[in-house]
Amino acid sequence: MLNHVYRVVFNRSTGCYTAVSEISKSGGKSNNRSGQAGSVGALPSATLGTLLRRSTISVAIAGVLGLTAMSSQAEVCLTENFMPSNSVASSESIACGFLNEALGTRSTAIGYDNTASNIYSSAVGTINISSGEGSSAIGSYNIAKGNVTSAIGSQNNVDGLGSSALGILNHVNNTYSTAVGSSNTVNGQMALGAGHKNVASGRFSSAVGFVNTSAGDYSLAIGSDNSTANERSTAVGSLNVASKLHSSAVGYSNEASGERSSALGHDNTASGNDSSAVGRINIASGNESAALGRMNTASGVASTAVGVANQSSANNTSALGTGNRASGNDSSAMGRANFASGVNSSASGYLNQASGNNSSAVGYSNIASGYTSSALGGYSRATASGATAIGSGSTFALAAVKDAAVKADFTVATTPIETDSQGRRFKADGSGGVIYEFAPTDYEALGIGATASGIRAVALGTNAVADKRDSIALGSKSVTTVNAGIAGYSANGDTSSTWKSTLGAVSVGDTRDADPANWETRQITGLAAGTTDTDAVNIAQLKRLETTGLSHFSSVATALGGGAQLNSMGVFQAPTYRISSADYSNVGAAFTAVDGKLTDLQTQIDTIELTPGPKGDQGDKGETGFQGLAGQNGTDGLNGINGTDGADGAQGPVGPQGSAGQDGTDGLNGTDGAKGDKGDSGISEEAKVELENKIEESKERFVSINTSGTKIEVDYDNEGATGNGSIAVGVNAKSAGQDSIAVGTDSKVTGNQSLSVGVGNIVSGDKSGAIGDPSIIGGDSSYSLGNDNIIGDTSNNVSVIGSNIKVGATAASIVDGNPVFTGVTNASNSVAIGESVNVQATDAVAIGANSSVTHSNAVALGANSQSTADNTVSVGNANTQRRITNVAAGINPNDAVNVSQLNQNRAEAMGYTDRRINDLEGETHSAVAGALAFGALRYPNVPGKVSVGLGGGTWEGETGYALGVGYTTSNGLFSISSAFGGSGSQQGGNVGVSYTFD
Structure with missing residues (x-):
């Protein structure tokens, strides 16, 4: 029930009317000037006289203004010119102004047409409503609906526990949220909208600035026209959109539409999950991709584009620099305008193209289009599979x-x-x-104008030519002139037993001219003494042979006999042996002749036939002998002219059954003849077995081609080509892998699409190859050029050139026809070139005889070089080191520094140190001069007097000064002094106090 106004009392001392409720009226009447002392306590005149004047709204709040109203009364403040129109619902509430309602316990409504309808609520201003417990609506047209809410300003609406709105036209519809500014809408729990027309609808979200939207939980939108649509997303700046989980868009007009994506800068788009676009107009659309710089596009999974206008469109690709394209899976393009379109290809430098799978193009305007090819330098072309072109204008193509x-x-x-x-x-x-x-042709040409046209030939050096099969031209202008199969030099001219080369010759000069005077030759220096039969011999070995060999020749000649001797010139004269009227000039030939005669003698003995005795009487019919082997059917002979029938002869004994012949015409039956002689015995079982073995041994397999299960053979029972589409050529050659090729005696290929050319090679890896003999290749996509090489079965994408190279395994053996590797390590993606190279780590490169790499991503360059740690380049070992010469001055932080730079930095450092020491020396001299000046000050100790002192000092050319003031008390017990001075630009001062005990 409303508490209506009972009487209005005018207080002359304050100039204000006070309304008294009907609950507070007394039993009697009094005039309107006296009031009710028991209902309204005395007001402090000084306080109310200042606060409540005529024509003002008076506020009477007990405890604040010192009113002593009873607990059963409520206060209503009125203006002088209006009749009471405020309402209060209970005690301790206040309604002050016009048309205000304080309906809640201890509520307050002040101003015009305000309503405070709940406990502890407040409505102050014009047409405000505070309906929640402890809520406040202050200003005009504000609504505070929720408990403990605040709406301050104009036309704010707050409906949520503990929420607040400050400004104009703000709306808060959830708990513990805040809107500050104008036209903001906050619908999320514990969210914030600050600025103008911001919307914060996600839990714990914030929208700050101008027209921002934070719709995701824990999201943040700061700036203007930014939008976040998912949990923990962030948009900061202007016109940014972060629409997916944990995405971020920062800057201007960026879009992060992939989960955990980031777009930072200007007009960037990160649409792939875990992608990043940083800079300007970059696009990162692949998952886990990154585009950094300007106008870059990273559309492949885990791709990277960094710089200006780069594109990485395939998976696991990288494009770094300007205008590069990496379109093959696992490819990389770095530098300017490079294109890497092959799988696992690499193009680095300027205007390079790597279109072949596993190809590399490095330098300027190089093309590597062959499978596993490399083009390095400038204008190089590597178009063949496995080709390498190095140097300006080098070309390696298919011949x-x-x-x-x-x-x-x-x-x-x-x-x-x-x-x-x-x-x-x-x-x-x-x-x-x-x-x-x-049969692929693999060859290498390195150097300007170098030509390698022979199969597996190598030309190293400017204008070097290697046109013979398996030949090597080493050095500038060197030319190969000798093929394989050429016998070595023989002093007596007989080369029948002289060693013949199996590969093309190694040339270090040019001897093609008919005139030896025009030959271009080189000495081979630094050559160690040879140890095996095929090693080169140095001059030192020849000298030792000359000094030690001659002393033994006489005894050898004596032992040989046959007139062998050393003549007066020291030349050995061969012996002469007579065997069966023939002369032989060497022991070997003589023994060969003896062996031949003995063999002939044994053959004659074995073939002696005994003369048979006279024919005996005809015996009875013998038993049927063993059936002989069926012979091949002969061709039909021509029909002869029919002769007259002869008399019937006697029937002969039954002979062994022969093969069925063609049916002839039936003849007349003759009369039985007399019993004939006994036939010869048939072939024995032992002879039959021996004959079959000889027939089996005579079979040789030469070529076998299997086309999808159908064999094309040029032998008797070939089993060589068993894989579909495979080819086997050579004795005991086997190609079991699909589309595989095995060429050479005992060559075996079990890997699919793999190749073996040589004797005794075994290739078990897919898409792999071995050229030379005998090598064992176990890794996939791996190739060996040379002899006695091993690639382990866990090492893929490996290339080796040379002999006795070990990659991914230290040894290999053959068990049941299959390779078994020992010391196995993973050495995938490695390259080994040289003799006796050892590679036992991934992504490694070893070039040079006896070089070794056992650390990942390391490089060993040069003979006997050894790696020492991962990601390093070694050009020597612990005992032998090399200098790296002709190194340009480094520019970038990770460039090498040459000695010139080091000396320059040393000079600069020493100059800087000298300057600092000189400066310090001068400062020290100045300080000493100043100290001497301060030390020269003297003060007369006169009680009750002020003294002034002046001091000067000099040290090592520096001059100092000091000015001081001193005072002694009249009793002479207490003294104080202060001084100021310095030297040059250095200044200082001091203060001192002394006391003398009486």
């Missing part, structure tokens, strides 16, 4: 033999070949089928 394909009939076609999607070379056979390349 005519390289392009050839071999059919089953061994004819060679020169039709150019093509490359399929798996990097295999083939050509059309004219009938809709394909014939894969028979």
Whole structure:
């Protein structure tokens, strides 16, 4: 029930009317000037006289203004010019102004048409409503609905526990949230909207600035026109959008639409999950991709584009620099305008192209289009599989033999070949089928104008030429002139037993001119003494042979006999042996002759035939002998002219059954003849077995081609080519892998699409190859060029050139026809070039004889070089080191420093140190001069007097001064002094106090 006004009392001392409620009226009447002393306590005149004047709204709040109203009364403040129109619902509430309602316990409504309807609520201003417990609405047209809420300003609406709105036209609709500014909307729990027209609808979200939206929980939008749509997303700046979980867009007009994506800068888009776009106009659309710089695009999974206008469109790719494109999986393009389109390819520098799988192009305007090819330098072209082109204008392409394909009939076609999607070379056979390349040609040409046209030839040096098979031209202008199979020098001219080379010669000069005077030759220096039969011999060995060998020749000649001796010139004269009227000039030939005679004698003994005795009487019919082997059917003979029938002869004994012949015409039956002689015995079982063995031994397998399960054979029972599309050529050659090729005696290939050329090679890895003999290749996509090389079965993408190279394994043996590796390590993606190279780590490179890499991503360059740690380059070992010469001055932080730079830095450091020491020396001299000046001050100790002192000092050319003031008390017990001075730019001062005990 409302507490209505009972009487209005005018207080003359304050100039204010006081309304008294009907609950407070007394039993009697009094005039309107006296009031009710028991209902309204006395007001402090000084306080109320200041606060409550006529024509003002008077506020009477007990405890604040010192009123002593009873607990059963409520206060209503009125203005002088209006009739009471405020309402209070209970005691201790206040309604002050016009049309105000304080309906809650201890509520307050002040101003015009305000309503405070709940306990402890307050409505102050014009047409405000505070309906929540402890709520406050202050200003105009504000609504505070929730408990403990605040709406301050104009037209704010707050409906949530503990929430606040400050400003104009703000709306808060959840608990513990805040809106500050104008036209902000906060719908999220514990959210914040500050500024103008911001919307914070996510829990614990914040929208601060101008027209920002934070819709995700824990999201943040700061600036203007930013939007966050998912949990823990962030948009800061202007026109940014962060729409996915944990995404961030910072700057101007950026969009982060992938989960955990980041877009920072200007007009960047990060749409892939875990992607990043930083800079300007970058796009990171692949998952885990990154685009940094300007106008970069990273669309592949885990791709990276850094710099200006780079594109990494395939998975696990990198494009760094300006205008680079990395479109092959696992490819990289670095520098300017490089293109890496092959799988696992790399293009670095300027205008390079790496289009072949596993190819590399490094330098300027190089092209590596062959499978596993490399082009380095400038304008180099590596178009063949496994090719390497190094140097300005070097070209490594397929030659005519390289392009050839071999059919089953061994004819060679020169039709150019093509490359399929798996990097295999083939050509059309004219009938809709394909014939894969028979024997690849691998060669290396390094140097300007270097030419390597022979199969597996190597040319190193400017204008070097290696045109013979398996030959090597080493050094500038060197030319190979000798093929394989050439016998070595023999002093007596007989080269029948002289060692013949199995590979092309190594040339270090040019001896093609008919005139030896025009030959270009080199000495081979630093050559160690040879140890095995095929090692080169140095001059020191020849000298030792000359001094030690001659002393033994006489005794050797004596032992040989046959007139062997050393003549007066020290030349050995060979012996002469007579055997069966023939002369032989060496022991070997003599023994060969003796052996031949003995062999002939044994043969004659074995073939002696005994003369049979006279024929005996005809015996009875013998038993049927063993059936002989069926012979091959002969061709039908021509029909002869029919003769007259002769008399019937006697029937002969039954002979062994022969093979069935053609049916003839039936003849007349003759009369039985007399019993004939006993036939010879048939072949025995032992002879039959021996004959079968000889027939079996005579079989040789030469070529086998398997086309999808159908064999084309040129032997008797070949089992060589068992894999579909495989080819086996050579004695005991086997190709079990699909589309595999095995060429050479005991060559075995079990890997799919793999190749072996040589004697005794074993290739078990897929897409791998071995050229030389005998090498064992276990890794996939791995190739060996040379002899006695090993690539372990856990090491893939490996390339080796040389002999006795170990990659990913220290040894290998053959068990049941299969390779078994020992000391196995993972050495994938490695390269080894040289003799006796050892690589036992991933991503390693070892170049040089006896070089070794046992650390990941390390490089050993040069003979006997050894790696010492991961990610390092070694050019020596612990005992032998090399200098790296012609090193340009470093520019970037990770460039090498040359000695010139080091000396320059040393000079600069010493100059800086000298300057600092000189400065310090001068400062020290000045300080000493100043100290001497301060020490020269003297004060007359006169009681009750002020003394002034002046001092000066000099030290090592520096001059100091000091000015001081002193005072002694009249009793002479207490003295104080102060001084100021310095030297040059250095100044200082001091203060001193002294006391004399009486």
